[in-house]
Amino acid sequence: MRPAIVVHGGAGAGAEHSDGCELAVDAAARALAQGDTALEAAIAAVLVLEDDERFNAGTGAALGLDGETIEMDAALMDTQGTLAAVAALRSVKNPILVARDVARTPHYLLVGEGAQRFARLMGHAPYDVIADTARRKHKELLAKMAAGEQPMAGVDNAEFARFWNYDSVPTVAGSQGCDTVGAVVRDAHGHFAVAGSTGGSAPSLLGRVGDTPLVGCGFYAGPAGAVAATGIGEYIIRTMLAMRVYQWIDDGMDLHEALRKGIGLVLPDAKTGLIAVSRTQSGWHANASTPTAER
Numbered sequence: 001m002r003p004a005i006v007v008h009g010g011a012g013a014g015a016e017h018s019d020g021c022e023l024a025v026d027a028a029a030r031a032l033a034q035g036d037t038a039l040e041a042a043i044a045a046v047l048v049l050e051d052d053e054r055f056n057a058g059t060g061a062a063l064g065l066d067g068e069t070i071e072m073d074a075a076l077m078d079t080q081g082t083l084a085a086v087a088a089l090r091s092v093k094n095p096i097l098v099a100r101d102v103a104r105t106p107h108y109l110l111v112g113e114g115a116q117r118f119a120r121l122m123g124h125a126p127y128d129v130i131a132d133t134a135r136r137k138h139k140e141l142l143a144k145m146a147a148g149e150q151p152m153a154g155v156d157n158a159e160f161a162r163f164w165n166y167d168s169v170p171t172v173a174g175s176q177g178c179d180t181v182g183a184v185v186r187d188a189h190g191h192f193a194v195a196g197s198t199g200g201s202a203p204s205l206l207g208r209v210g211d212t213p214l215v216g217c218g219f220y221a222g223p224a225g226a227v228a229a230t231g232i233g234e235y236i237i238r239t240m241l242a243m244r245v246y247q248w249i250d251d252g253m254d255l256h257e258a259l260r261k262g263i264g265l266v267l268p269d270a271k272t273g274l275i276a277v278s279r280t281q282s283g284w285h286a287n288a289s290t291p292t293a294e295r
Helices: 015-033 038-050 095-102 112-121 132-146 158-162 233-239 241-250 255-263
Strands: 004-008 072-078 083-089 109-111 181-186 192-198 219-222 225-231 272-278 282-286 292-294
Touching: 004 015, 004 038, 004 272, 004 282, 015 038, 015 181, 015 292, 038 072, 038 095, 038 181, 038 192, 072 095, 072 219, 083 095, 083 112, 095 112, 095 192, 109 112, 181 225, 181 272, 192 219, 192 225, 219 241, 225 233, 225 241, 233 241, 241 255, 241 272, 255 272, 255 282, 282 292
Parallel strands: 083 109
Antiparallel strands: 004 181, 004 292, 072 083, 072 192, 181 192, 219 225, 225 272, 272 282
16 A cells, blocks of 8 residues: 655644644654555654744744743554543653653543653653743734634633633733644555644643644544644634544545534634545645645
8 A cells, every 4th residue: 555644733723834833744664665664654753743843832832821831742542552632731841752651551532730740750851941932923923812802713802801710910912823733644564553742722721731642633543544633723623623524524425525524623714734544535624724744
């Protein structure tokens, strides 16, 4: 079977960052060429994006509303029995590698303090770098919300102040970060894998978890293919978006039609993107500018 790789850098992140996605595809292709599994290739792609501060994952993860807190999610899944995720994880460089380590445990998902302690146990050193890009985006976020722009479709900005749960004094901030990074891979043996990572959505309350680490919502892989979603998690979760698209592909629907139909399930003004591979096809679809690369 001919291998296939599709990578995205987050809905609304800007197509000008597609060069980063190309580098991620190159990393995945090298992994496959040297005999690595589809999952190892997907992880290799996500690592490239986690280390590129232009993307909202790893080093470039978005700041919380307080301008100090970073909480990250990551997940992976393949058709050889691997399924693992982390959520609300702090102080690590590459959340996708911690998720990979979770796959060695009896559990699927570790969160918060437990996930961080586990990361240290697995040898992941403390990493608390805040990228200049993240600081700039947070400043822009505050300015936009102060000007009355709504960051989440249908949600009044006052809700974030009303339910403020950070230690600091409430601030109200604008829409920057529904970006996620993700990769889907089909290897020459017909195995499928998906991996994703995110610095979360901005603005958000402390402890917020989106679709990225939730199986069937932000990601899914099965015998018919692999799907990854990007966008505002609250809308993706409500539709079980990745699973819905996967089921359509499994039922025989054209992959591109399934992706278009999936995007149609979310609010038109909620930036959303999907990537997928099947036995015979690969591709992506989005309703907002989304950096992607495919091979």
